[in-house]
Amino acid sequence: SQQGEEDPQALSIQEGENATMNCSYKTSINNLQWYRQNSGRGLVHLILIRSNEREKHSGRLRVTLDTSKKSSSLLITASRAADTASYFCATDYGGATNKLIFGTGTLLAVQP
Amino acid sequence: DAMVIQNPRYQVTQFGKPVTLSCSQTLNHNVMYWYQQKSSQAPKLLFHYYDKDFNNEADTPDNFQSRRPNTSFCFLDIRSPGLGDAAMYLCATSRQGRMGTEAFFGQGTRLTVV
Numbered sequence: 001s002q003q004g005e006e007d008p009q010a011l012s013i014q015e016g017e018n019a020t021m022n023c024s025y026k027t028s029i030n031n032l033q034w035y036r037q038n039s040g041r042g043l044v045h046l047i048l049i050r051s052n053e054r055e056k057h058s059g060r061l062r063v064t065l066d067t068s069k070k071s072s073s074l075l076i077t078a079s080r081a082a083d084t085a086s087y088f089c090a091t092d093y094g095g096a097t098n099k100l101i102f103g104t105g106t107l108l109a110v111q112p
Numbered sequence: 113d114a115m116v117i118q119n120p121r122y123q124v125t126q127f128g129k130p131v132t133l134s135c136s137q138t139l140n141h142n143v144m145y146w147y148q149q150k151s152s153q154a155p156k157l158l159f160h161y162y163d164k165d166f167n168n169e170a171d172t173p174d175n176f177q178s179r180r181p182n183t184s185f186c187f188l189d190i191r192s193p194g195l196g197d198a199a200m201y202l203c204a205t206s207r208q209g210r211m212g213t214e215a216f217f218g219q220g221t222r223l224t225v226v
Contacts, residue, residue: 033214
């Protein structure tokens with residue numbers, strides 16, 4: 001299976017703290033993406049980092065990519081209760097078909 | 113404005129009775145994906161279309177079929193739903209090129225099999 005692994009599986013923090021989630025994948029990628037999913041809803045794209053990039057920022061989000069280790073991390077700074085959701089990394093393996101494979105996910109709970 | 117629309121939001125079907133889920137997009141994206149997501153699990157890719165080319169995942173059961181009659185519409189057909197097929201089904205689209213871009217998801221169809 002090409003599915004990536006995320007850790008931790010679940011994370012509980014207090015409002016204002018930072019949250020870090022890690023993703024590891026198995027083969028070469030075009031890009032890696034992070035998505036957020038509120039309970040019972042569709043996924044929302046957060047940020048995309050290409051294979052030739054090492055770090056990217058978007059608001060309170062910071063993503064790093066280490067292609068030598070086949071890993072990525074998502075940092076959410078100054079978390080809010082509204083950040084409570086599941087977070088998934090997704091790898092685009094490119095090639096002829098550009099399929100997008102999701103990792104196992106991290107369930108983040110931010111306590112007010 | 114909704115860009116990827118899935119209908120219906122909730123679908124109840126009987127064991128063994130064929131069911132079709134639909135997805136439409138207003139983004140003119142060339143790639144459309146179907147994912148199955150069971151409770152507390154990651155979305156699992158069933159198949160995707162790159163333009164008109166259909167790409168089936170090796171572990172997608174034969175019970176699942178798909179049609180894409182034009183750029184805007186895509187259908188997921190479950191020929192004989194079993195209890196294990198109860199899940200959220202997610203449709204997504206993207207404009208893919210050499211480096212890829214983000215995917216846009218619909219709100220999903222929650223399928224219940226009774």
